[in-house]
Amino acid sequence: MKSYRTMCKKTWAVILAIACHLPAAWATNANEIELIPKPVHVEQTSGNFRLSPKSTIGYDAALQGQAEYLQQVLGQSTGWDLKLKKDARKATILLTLNPEKVDKPEGYRLDVTPKGISLTGRDAGGIFYGIQTLLQLFPPQVYSDKRQHGVEWIAPAVTIYDAPNRPWRGMMLDVARYFYDKEFVKKYIDMMAMYKLNKLQFHLIDDSGWRLEIKKYPRLTEVG
Structure with a gap:
């Protein structure tokens, strides 16, 4: 039984290790963005967004938890303590709720441009899953829990709409x-x-x- 448990744990360790390397937007085809799971709509535009220590995260008051989560994930890999701006209308990365713009539960619209990022969700769940997609657009080192040196924190300019078809x-x-x-x-x-x-x-x-x-x-x- 002990050896079987050890085998199971090792198997799961391998699965998790492989999975950690899958969600990289920079795919084998330079003209195609690969995201898992594949969003409903993906349209790549020209240019790239570059994250910097001066980047800010603006958010609606109801999205404080999501904003702090994004700040934490980006901070542990970049080493930057990005400033949070509550109820901001302008920020480098802007998180907002708009049920009129996104009509399905857990849905979101993500717009990445060279000037900034706008993430709009129908609800807090949509914002959270939009953040997961945004993280996939950055180099895979973004998932590290330790500061990574020598990484260009850039994401391709893209417009994405997504919503799950299974609750x-x-x-x-x-x-x-x-x-x-x-x-x-x-x-x-x-x-x-x-x-x-x-x-x-x-x-x-x-x-x-x-x-x-x-x-x-x-x-x-x-x-x-």
Whole structure:
């Protein structure tokens, strides 16, 4: 059983390692932008956007969490603490809600130009998934949790519209039979978000035992 668990963990490690290298917008064909999953509409325009330490992130008040998330992801790989601008109408990267412009739940419109980036969503979910697409447009080093040196943080100019055609897009993680540590589970969820999967079936229990400690009910783990 122990060797089987080890094999499973190694298999998942390989899968995650491969997946980390997939979402690079700079595809084998220089004239084609590859994004996973493929958006409903992609139109590449001329030029590139270049991120710099002076870039700012503007956002509607309701999108503070999404703005801070983008700031964190970009900051840990670039080493830059990009300034956040609440309720800004002008910013290098602008996050806004507009249900009239985007008509489907979790939908978004992403406009990248040499002068700046505009991300408009119908709801907060659309903004979050638009951020995932935006990250794919940058060099793959953007996913690093450590500062990367010598990288040109540029993204191709593009107009993208996307919205999911399935409200339930999920994966399962079985921890009832096989143990995964906290960092693995967090990475698993991050990978799901990257590919716009929105439901996690966290298989906690089985007839083999109860794996979740609840202090109010100690016998669940004492007996199981």
